[in-house]
Amino acid sequence: MSDIVNYELRGPVAVLSMNKGPVNGLGAALRTAIADAMDRANADPAVQAIVLTGTPRAFSAGADITEFGTPNASREPNLRVVIDQIEGGAKPVVAAIAGQCLGGGLELALGCHFRVALPDAQLGLPEVKIGLLPGGGGTQRMPRLIGLEQAVNMVTLGNPAPAKNFAGTPLIDRVADGDVVAAAVAFAQELIAAKTPPRRTRALSVSHPQGESFLQFARNSVAQQAKGQIAPMKALEAVAASLTKSFDEGMRVEREGFMSLMASPESRALRHIFKAEHAASKIADLPAGTPLREIRKVGVIGAGTMGGGITMNFLNAGIPVVLLEMKQEALDKGLATIRRNYENSMKKGKLKPEQLEQRMALITGTLSYSDLSDVDLVIEAVFENMDVKKTVFETLDKTCKAGAILASNTSYLNLDRIASFTKRPTDVIGLHFFSPANIMKLLEVVRGDKTAKDV
Incomplete structure (x- = not known):
């Protein structure tokens, strides 16, 4: 048999x-x-x-x-x-x-x-x-x-x-x-x-x-x-x-x-996408049974269009988010945009009023890096400027708990250089979302030379 x-x-x-x-x-x-x-x-x-x-x-x-x-x-x-x-x-x-x-x-x-x-x-x-x-x-x-x-x-x-x-x-x-x-x-x-x-x-x-x-x-x-x-x-x-x-x-x-x-071109294309999505989840040098770092709380730096969309991704999955901005006006604007996006979904019948409030309740807005001290993953979505990234990652290195994943949303800056701004380059990874981040399914995951396999 x-x-x-x-x-x-x-x-x-x-x-x-x-x-x-x-x-x-x-x-x-x-x-x-x-x-x-x-x-x-x-x-x-x-x-x-x-x-x-x-x-x-x-x-x-x-x-x-x-x-x-x-x-x-x-x-x-x-x-x-x-x-x-x-x-x-x-x-x-x-x-x-x-x-x-x-x-x-x-x-x-x-x-x-x-x-x-x-x-x-x-x-x-x-x-x-x-x-x-x-x-x-x-x-x-x-x-x-x-x-x-x-x-x-x-x-x-x-x-x-x-x-x-x-x-x-x-x-x-x-x-x-x-x-x-x-x-x-x-x-x-x-x-x-x-x-x-x-x-x-x-x-x-x-x-x-x-x-x-x-x-x-x-x-x-x-x-x-x-x-x-x-x-x-x-x-x-x-x-x-x-x-x-x-x-x-x-x-x-x-x-x-x-x-x-x-035999239709539509099905051939959809089957190609299906295979590609599954292939993307398989990493050749990642051993089976590699332990995962549990993500229970996320930090997002920047409440602009990209940061807000990234935040909504995690809210939709029921994961609490600490949203950091440098100025109260920018933070208030970002939170208002997130709420407005959910209200638009509610008007289209895609979201119930109680779901809107449940998701908004998962956000903690802050102006202080210290509120990121207990997050399991933090994603920066700030300006594409290496000096700005340097300031952010040096601060995160001092603030975030051991084992926290430090991620950059950069689309083109050198991730290894960004990782070098910390004393824990093994915890640094690139997570490049595509705008609007709460709608686009594509996520580019970029590993640096020293990124740990469990990250």
């Missing part, structure tokens, strides 16, 4: 545990291992039910996107074949879901006959975010389990939701506390005792009292919200097929939409 799918017997229940780090990406090797384990369980007369699970971190986060465009992507068994194998089996299969259950991973779980999940397990079909639609039956099985309207929202928006939100629907048969695998095994034993046959999602029907009217409303909404994007509308039409067509016909619509999107 493969080492990426562990096979264990618990009485009459076979437990198949996927364990392909980091998030059980459904590449060719894992698909083959799942299929082999299912064959073994189905062939064993002592096994009366099967539990399929992952790790606490992830049941499965979906397809292995690194295999897209390679021979492994189409190598048999493909994901649809594995899902059909599970769904078509004669023995009940229960998915035990913890952590991430996304994309193809959720489609794999939908192919199981029953599902048990932890309340905070994240379920989602995010394919539209990379210019695709679910290609493993998600557009056809999801409306059969949670209804047409919820399925349209899940597939066209791509946002995950906790499993507890689906309690009481056929999507989640039981919400478990504690050990999800033990709960799934207990559920499987109940199915055995009751002689409950497999419940195949493909056999369920989709109904809606005003189906065509709702779909037209959805088309108008998606067209307005997804301007310039083709995937959300393609995904909607695939889900719509579940209402008027047979399961197999709907699957053909899904497949045609998936293949056309896979």
Whole structure:
């Protein structure tokens, strides 16, 4: 048996545990291992039910996107074949879901006959975010389990939701506390005792009292919200097929939409961005297991446009910020701008009044460097002048606690020279935000010659 799918017997229940780090990406090797384990369980007369699970971190986060465009992507068994194998089996299969259950991973779980999940397990079909639609039956099985309207929202928006939100629907048969695998095994034993046959999602029907009217409303909404994007509308039409067509016909619509999107320039570009973002988080010379410095409180120097935007970043994450300026007038102006930005978000319905006040309450304005003595990270956003930087970092070196990270937002000044103004160059790093810093996702992280790896 493969080492990426562990096979264990618990009485009459076979437990198949996927364990392909980091998030059980459904590449060719894992698909083959799942299929082999299912064959073994189905062939064993002592096994009366099967539990399929992952790790606490992830049941499965979906397809292995690194295999897209390679021979492994189409190598048999493909994901649809594995899902059909599970769904078509004669023995009940229960998915035990913890952590991430996304994309193809959720489609794999939908192919199981029953599902048990932890309340905070994240379920989602995010394919539209990379210019695709679910290609493993998600557009056809999801409306059969949670209804047409919820399925349209899940597939066209791509946002995950906790499993507890689906309690009481056929999507989640039981919400478990504690050990999800033990709960799934207990559920499987109940199915055995009751002689409950497999419940195949493909056999369920989709109904809606005003189906065509709702779909037209959805088309108008998606067209307005997804301007310039083709995937959300393609995904909607695939889900719509579940209402008027047979399961197999709907699957053909899904497949045609998936293949056309896979070849589209929009999806190729979005997949490139996805890979680039993930590659940026991996640093070649940073050993696995390197400890992290905990950031519980942040200091920002400069309350101008950049400093205010950087401050909002941390407020949005719930991290308290000490905002330092040299003059009260500049500090008051900066705080007023931050509040005004949040008020504009509130007027657009993106923020509630209580959220605005909660975030503003996290700011402490100050004119004194001494108030930065207990921050874990301080970022300067002052003028791009080396003499000014020298004054700032010499002062921070004397003021900040040991182990505090001293960061510069400089876009071009020499970071090693800035670090030399301190007696702790290992704690100095460049964090170059792009304006407006509270909106732009890009952050340039610049290491100096002496920057410590845990910084």
